[in-house]
Amino acid sequence: MQSRILSWPRVVKLAVVIAVDVVLALLSTWIAFTLRLDELHSPSEAQWWVYGLAPLLAIPVFIKFGLYRAIFRYTGQAALKATGQAVVVFGMVFMAVLLWQQWPGVPRSVGVLQPLIFLLLVGTSRAVARFWLAGLGSAQRPAEGRLLIYGAGTAGVQTASAMGISRQFSLLGFVDDDAAKVGRSINGVPVFAPSEVPGLVARLGVTDILLALPSSSRERRNRIIDSLRSVPVHIRTLPGLADLATGRVTVQDFKELDIEDLLGRDTVPPNTDLLARNLADKVVLVTGAGGSIGSELCRQILAEHPRQLLLLDHNEFGLYSIHQELQGLCVAQRFGCELVPLLGSVASPRRLQEICHTYRPATVYHAAAYKHVPMVESNPAEGIANNVFGTLNMARAAIESGVTQFILVSTDKAVRPTNVMGASKRMAELVLQALAGQAGESTTCFGMVRFGNVLGSSGSVVPLFRRQLASGGPLTVTHPEVTRYFMTIPEAAQLVLQAGAMAGGGEVFVLDMGEPVRIMDLARRMVELSGLSVRDEVNVSGDIEIAITGLRPGEKLYEELLIGDNPSSTTHPRIMKAHEDYLTWPVLEVHLQTLRRAADSSDVPAIKAVLRACVHGYGGQAAQST
Known part of the structure; x- marks a missing residue:
């Protein structure tokens, strides 16, 4: 009926x-x-x-x-x-x-x-x-899981109501640390204390726990997640308050834990006074606009109301995707910014000059780069052409057109690199430092922002681990002791924008990112928070194995953020300014000429010889410094 x-x-x-x-x-x-x-x-x-x-x-x-x-x-x-x-x-x-x-x-x-x-x-x-x-079909369609909702507030009650419609999960109870709610019921659903969770899981066969805490602090969420790691259930979360603004929660809103939850630390808060300094009512160019960092830069730049935002990328689909997304944001938020998608490569000086002379950007964020270590290690000439000479091409076009601020997105792999990718990024830094050191040669202010691995990007370990979990494992870790500094994509973009506003010419900015994270610990955390157990010598009947595959070519066990040991503070409490030696432009220019000939002829030994001569720590040789 x-x-x-x-x-x-x-x-x-x-x-x-x-x-x-x-x-x-x-x-x-x-x-x-x-x-x-x-x-x-x-x-x-x-x-x-x-x-x-x-x-x-x-x-x-x-x-x-x-x-x-x-x-x-x-x-x-x-x-x-x-x-x-x-x-x-x-x-x-x-x-x-x-x-x-x-x-x-x-x-x-x-x-x-x-x-x-x-x-x-x-x-x-x-x-x-x-x-x-x-109730249509509820008798024929069994529930997919048995659920506890952690949080008996408004979001939790809305979620329970949505679940009553979908019948996708069987709701067994709420969990809340408010003693006034424990022991009572909400719409007939009992409320339990957090200490009762292990017993409830064993007694009621709970398969999932949903964190309905959209307004709670990161510190509180981390404490709750840590307390649930030993419980064999799948932990998921609701979106934040901004995503729940419509007031309607559905089962489709359930998602895996935030990357920030997996990271286990507070993100770096932005300094709003710095964000808009070089953006409001200006023409801004972002290279690599379709990439992970470039696209997030575009989103955050758009919120600061530039007059015109230029999106440059050589990947047609990536450029189309970010342009469509930003157009939707402009309509939804009523932004008056003109968006200009530009197909082109930073390896083409003529295209860059044409763009800069046509649109006259005031600020450039240079995020275009090849960043995958093994890929660049296998294709060093292309890595040098894109990362080093692409940066030089963009910098020269910026100087010629009178760009005010030029900010390079760099990486912690540029510090004492053991791979071509890291060495190429340090060479890009050296190019900008040398150009900035030419007194009176240009009015363009060059700055560099160096940070660690970006969680959630196309090359990040977190999406890889999630795919491996979905397929039943194993999770692959290159070495049991490998560690990395981590940050989220929004953090990285905020850092770039804020540090760019502080640049005075030639500085390398780094983030105080706290303690590095062991990749093995991150893998274990993801397995446990998925409601599974790690299969190893101690637990031979576990669900997911973590396999050690060995370090990849050019990969380091530990990454660093500084070459020297004397960083100075800035107006932002979590951003430091490095003081690092560099080559003067006349000296560097000779090396660049040699490097270009080597890259054009794909002479890998010659490429690495130049990198050893210029980049401190690469191949065991320090660079000549001023």
Whole structure:
């Protein structure tokens, strides 16, 4: 029966609902007369006008309030509120007409009783329809999991309501550390204390725990997640407050733990005074705009209201994707920024000069680079052409067109590198340092921002581990002791924007990122928070194995952020300024000429010889310094 009703055409459903409301309007009028006159009512003479008035007023008011656009099986508090408002408006008009006409035999109290009864009948009809239709298929479709919701606040209750509609999970209870809520129930669902979770998992067969804590601090979330790591359940989370602004939560909003949760530390808060300094009402160019860092830079730059945002990338699909996304943001947020997608490569000096002379950007964020260590190690000539000479091409175009600020996105792998990728990024830094050291040669201010691995990017270990978990493992780690500094993509983009605002010329900025993270610990954390166990010598019956694959070519066990040991502080408490030696432009230019010839001829020994001569720590030789 339910499936037959749901298969009706929309017009038929609408006609049925309007017909039901007409009947309810007439029924509520009859009940109002019956109660007022204290006998079963049989309308006569002018009383028939009241029976006709009720549906003639109610239906237009209901249409005006959008009651016939609602889907009954998803009806929630918002729809019930709209129903109440519609009936109140109807009641006011209904009473006004009765007072105006003063039909004989029509008591004025009917104008009060009828709307109240009508509200009760309409509200009941909506509630019955919701619960009856929402149960469609629930008996045939078993729940996919047995769930506890951690957090008995507004988000948790909304989630429980959404689950009642979807029937995708069987909700067993709430968990909350508020002693006033523990032992009570919400809509018939009991509330438990956090200490009861291990026993509940064992006794009730809990498979999933959902963190419904969108407004809680990162510190509190980390404490909760750590307390649940030993429990064999899959831990997921709801989006943050910004994503819940619509007030509607669905089962589809459930997602894996945030990357920040996996990282286990607080992110670096932005200094809002620095963010807009070189962006507001300016023309801004982002190279590598379709990449992980470049696209996030574009999102955050757009929020600072530039006049024009130039998106440069050689990847057509990546450029198309970020351009479409930013256009949607402009419409949604009513940004007045002009977006200009530009296909081109930083390896093409003519294209870069054309772009800079046509659009005259004031600020350039240079994020275009080859960044995968093994890939660049296998293709060193291409890595040098893109990372070193692409940076030089962009810097020269910026100087020629009078760019005010030029910020290079660099990496901690540039510090005493053991691979071509890291050495090429340090060479790019040396290029900008040398150009900045030419007093009076240009008005362009060059700065560099160096940070660690970016969680969630295309080359990050976290998406790799998630894919491996989904396929049943194993998770691959190159060495049991390998460690890395980590940050999130939004953190990295914020750092670039803020450090760029502090650049005075030639500085290398680094982030105080706290302690490095062991990749083995990160792998174990992801397995445990997925409700699985690690299979090793101690636990031979575990679910997921962590396999050691050996260090890749050019890979280091430990990364560093500084070449020297004398960083100075800046106006941002988590950003430091490195003081590092560099080659003067006349000296570096000779090396660059040799490097270009080697790259053009794909002479790998010659490429590495130049890198050893220029880059401190590469191949065991230090660079000549000023």
